[in-house]
Amino acid sequence: MQDSESRGNLLTEQANPNSTELDCLSPLAFVELCNREDEKTIAAVRAVRQELADAIAAIASALVKGGRLFYVGAGTSGRLGVLDAAECPPTFCTPPELVQGIIAGGEAALVRSSEALEDRAEDGAAAVREREVCEVDVVAGISAGGTTPYVRGALQGARQLGATTIFIACVPAADVPAAVDIDIRLLVGPEVLAGSTRLKAGTATKMALNILSTGAMVQLGKTYGNRMVDVAVTNSKLRDRAHRIVGDLTGCDRAAAADLLERSQLRVKLALLMHWSGLDAVAGECLLDEHNGNLRIALAAAGVGSKSGS
The missing domain is CATH 3.40.50.10490 (Glucose-6-phosphate isomerase like protein; domain 1)
Known part of the structure; x- marks a missing residue:
């Protein structure tokens, strides 16, 4: 020293x-x-x-x-x-x-x-x-x-x-x-x-x-594009961010984005996969688990091409 x-x-x-x-x-x-x-x-x-x-x-x-x-x-x-x-x-x-x-x-x-x-x-x-x-x-x-x-x-x-x-x-x-x-x-x-x-x-x-x-x-696939799709929805600010991410990327209105988030138990990544692939929450979660939570790879496995937001 x-x-x-x-x-x-x-x-x-x-x-x-x-x-x-x-x-x-x-x-x-x-x-x-x-x-x-x-x-x-x-x-x-x-x-x-x-x-x-x-x-x-x-x-x-x-x-x-x-x-x-x-x-x-x-x-x-x-x-x-x-x-x-x-x-x-x-x-x-x-x-x-x-x-x-x-x-x-x-x-x-x-x-x-x-x-x-x-x-x-x-x-x-x-x-x-x-x-x-x-x-x-x-x-x-x-x-x-x-x-x-x-x-x-x-x-x-x-x-x-x-x-x-x-x-x-x-x-x-x-x-x-x-x-x-x-x-x-x-x-x-x-x-x-x-x-x-x-x-x-x-x-x-x-x-x-x-x-x-x-x-x-x-x-590690914690993002999709430049969006934090693994954000933890733990307060009102982050809930609002989750709604905006889902809405921006899917083109859904706020009500539809809120419905997706509720059905995915506030998991943005799962909500997006469900919307784009048509899978239900259980099947979507299994697919994400198979691909270490990487949304882009899971979408490809489901036969869905890459998506981009507005």
Whole structure:
């Protein structure tokens, strides 16, 4: 592990030459500076598009085989992982254990700083053991500066357990190497406020996690076109979204869309299959199960061509 002097040389800890007079800026000048710096997050994500694609393929392959995806981090990085994991069940109707966020310090660290707990590599290794990580799982470690002992311990433990490992950091691999299967480096440069990696590093990390989880779910057939056909209808907003998805894709009026949803027990994907194939709910569900829930493949098996919305 790097000592305090060498950590000070990390890209994420350096002073940004564009913000040397940060405390002298007007509010508007401050916003403009942040906006210019944030533009670098787009380029940083674009630069690792192949690594992100490789990670999506690895995650999707693991989930199809019954594996799970774990995000591991501390501080901001840990909170971002927990957030992305928490968004998967309502968006894609996944069981909560499929994508999990692990943060140093546990749930309390989501709302209260617990950075001291990130210094224990053994705790990270213990966290993956406690969740019985195995060879069909994927463990993605997130550490802006790349040196967080908790994250590196979790990754080392995951490798020993045979899991696929992914590292997401905002420093060059040459400065902080990592023994992982897929290495994603989001090089956004020094922060406007030196060392505050909740800024550009956090933004780029959130963008990368959005891409990873959404891309993997698309590969698993959780969408049809650009519609979230596996959305969990758990409140009035999501019920309205389900009605609109069914109506837009089928051309049905709201009453007919509501009837389809009721007959499919609020399962958008099943409602669409029933409408397009003429199958009842039981037969439609069996067909979807035969094809791992992939609506497009199920439609093809039923002799129905691809459909598109309005």
